[in-house]
Amino acid sequence: MKILVAVKRVIDYNVKVRVKADLTDVELANTKMGLNPFCEIAVEEAIRLKEKGVATEVVVVSIGNKASQEQLRTALALGADRGILIETEQVVDSLSVAKLLQAVVLEEKPELVILGKQSIDSDNGQTGQMLAALAGMPQATFASELTIADGQAIVVREVDGGLQTLELNLPAVVTTDLRLNEPRYASLPNIMKAKRKPLDVKTPEALGVDLKCYLKVIKVEPPTERQSGIVVESIGELVTKLKNEAKVIG
Amino acid sequence: MNQAQFPNLFSPLTIAGKTIRNRIMSTGHDTTLPDDGYINDAYIAYQEARALGGAGLIVLQVSAVHDSARYSSHVLMATDDGCIEGYRKMADTCHQHDAVVYAQLFHPGREIMETADGLAPVAYSASAIHQERFHVMPRTMSVDMISEIVAGYASAAKRMEAAGIDGVEIVASHGYLPSQFLNPCVNKRTDQYGGCDENRLRFLQEVIAEVRNATSDHFAVGLRISSREMDEHGLQLENTLAACKVLSVDLDFINIIAGTSATLVGAVHIVPPMTTDNAYLASDSKLYKEQLDIPVFVAGRINQPQEAEQVLLKKEADIVGMTRALICDPNMPEKAAAGRFDDIRACIGCNQACIGHFHRGLPISCIQHPETGRELIYGFGGAPKATTLKKVMIIGGGPAGLKAASIAAGAGHKVTLYEASKQLGGQVNIAQKVIGRAEFGGLATNLTRECEIAGVDVVRNTKVDRSLVEREQPDVVIIATGATPYIPEFENYGEMQVVNNWQILNEEVVPGASVVIADWKCDWVGMGLAQQLAGNGHKVRLAVNGVCAGELLQSYVRTSMIATLHRLEVEVIPYMRLFGCDDDTVYMQHTASGDAVMLEEVDTLVLSYGQQPTSTLAEEISDLAEVHTIGDALAARTAEEAVYDGLKVAWNL
């Protein structure tokens, strides 16, 4: 069974994000970048399936500029077999990403596609769902447990108020939640080996995908700083303040 | 030939009524031989060797004048009358051999290097200004404490005179307490001891006056001072010269040196390493001599009588400190006087066993002359004549073999030294190719000469095997075949050029534009290669498997090399364990975090991993003779251990 995993280059989760002075975007220059944590979980899950003998090949794909090769190499060092970079300098929204992934799915014909449930930069949580729709595959999002048996994926999902178990026919799309697994660290021998694993670079044009963007970022602002609170003397004072100052009750 | 070759060096000089037979001085240097605060037999024997060898003036190592002056765990204490007996024995011994002997009166102020119990010290200085090199924060001295310390100088001097010592040198050099009072960057006092020049001079003036009061006119009182402390925050030449002009009216001599203990860059001048020019402070002492009416002494990398004679001839000083020259060869004055220049074992400025031992709390020695500091065991004049003479084959003409050969032959044994190549010296011949280490070659020159003097038969171009030993039928075989570069196992996936340090030193390979040096050894070789390659325009990253480059080096040697690497923009990366390389990337593991570190865009990986012995001869001939293995052939270490191995094995034949 072949598994395709999509990974994204984002600002490293340890870094405190700063907004650019002109409020057009977050600051990316001289900022440490890393693999999106949910994508890392997706890679880990695919590798575990391979180690169990369920999967035979793990292919990782990323969409972004040339530097995204670093994240593909990280995924390869974790244990993926080969990488594909769809290289573009353009800003791509979730739908474009889903279309590009669909093109890769058509070429690679994986039986399972695993993605992170969302990326920690744009936090959209849309790509997996859009890909499933475009490719006409069943989907299970927010997976916290994944088993493959008898040509089916059995997925436990975290939903409001509890857990839900789904059975999907393969090929299918699964997106990962935080509790699915704890990714390993790449070992030095594997980091060295990763550099010698195949990494194909393709272009959106070659895949025949038009990157028309339906979203426009108007302004990026840092959250307002939290004001320090005050201690009130009595319930009466509290109610008055909530009414007159905070204006949260009528 | 006789001492006429050095008319100035061997002309006597009288100071405070005592005549110093020549101009050769051993300056005060802490030997770490005394271990309980008092002068002991080991230290007396050490100085006796120098007095016997012809030194004119011996200045003893620092003596603390107050309980707060314990700057190391081994410092001599002159704070109670119990010390007098030791000084008396020392004075008698030096006088017996016609040397004049002074003692150093010492208070380090905030310069406390270590304490006997290893706990952080309570240090006192003119003001509470942090000390950089030892990370000491001192307390400000009260006026009462100042008076007590001034009195301490005086009573120490009095004890020394009572013991028969000829004079004292007040240590105002190297950023120690008197310099801390002089220095406006360290003295922030607002009382009578701080502020204007006059006030900052007051402490020293009181010390000198009290020492004078406590001693007679026949007792020399002088001052050691750094003409410049070689640091932005240290004393500068104008300050010290002006101060000494005022102070000199009450002094018998001024002894010029440089540097300060307070900072890394300043401390290099306490014992300047081999990259420092010979007699580099003579121009400073000349200025002093021109402006003062008392004798001026100077030291600093003067290691040959020819250099000393020049200093005197050019009227740059009246007495010449040749301290390491005498540590290395106590008989240097006598040999110079007899015109035996080639026999002088010149100090090479390696700093390894003299000040290097001091910093590790070990007794002083010399890598070229391990008998130094071990006089109670090895005496003053070579091995005693052997009662049964043996036929000795020594295999390998490196430092270990050469030393063993000269000692064994000196004891009367019939010694033949076999060298596989055409040149004696072994690894010294490679080590001296490291940039800035050319003088290291002196080790081979000196040891070779010692073999000649002792009458060793040398056979070159001869690799010894079992059949040769069978034919020669020696009583003893000493194997000193050295070692070859050690190549560690590591992952090598690609086509990167991988070479070892010797291949570069021997110019067997041409490294690429971007070089990573994997330096496990953390000695001068990796740093030297970095300097050489960066100087030749290569981009160099020095990845050391240690906390800093040159971790194993004596700190002054390390500081000066690190300064050079910094100027050459060599990137030093600490905590690096080599894991592997491929076509263009070197993979390292951070030894603290375990994380992977990738050094990219690399053309050449240089391995600096020291050596490993390879010879199997010892096992092959064990049935033919008494067999000893020494030096790197036993275990790859440094030249110091090799020479000492040679001494030990040959001494006990």
Ligand SMILES: Cc1cc2nc3c(=O)[nH]c(=O)nc-3n(C[C@H](O)[C@H](O)[C@H](O)COP(=O)(O)O)c2cc1C
């Ligand atoms: C082992 C060692 C210890 C030293 N300790 C002292 C010391 O106690 N007091 C001092 O004034 N200088 C000390 N020095 C510095 C020497 O007096 C001298 O200035 C230095 O060795 C440079 O002279 P040279 O090049 O002739 O060796 C020490 C030097 C050495 C090698």
Ligand code: SF4
């Ligand atoms: S150890 Fe080195 S620097 Fe010290 S005296 Fe010997 S040769 Fe000179």
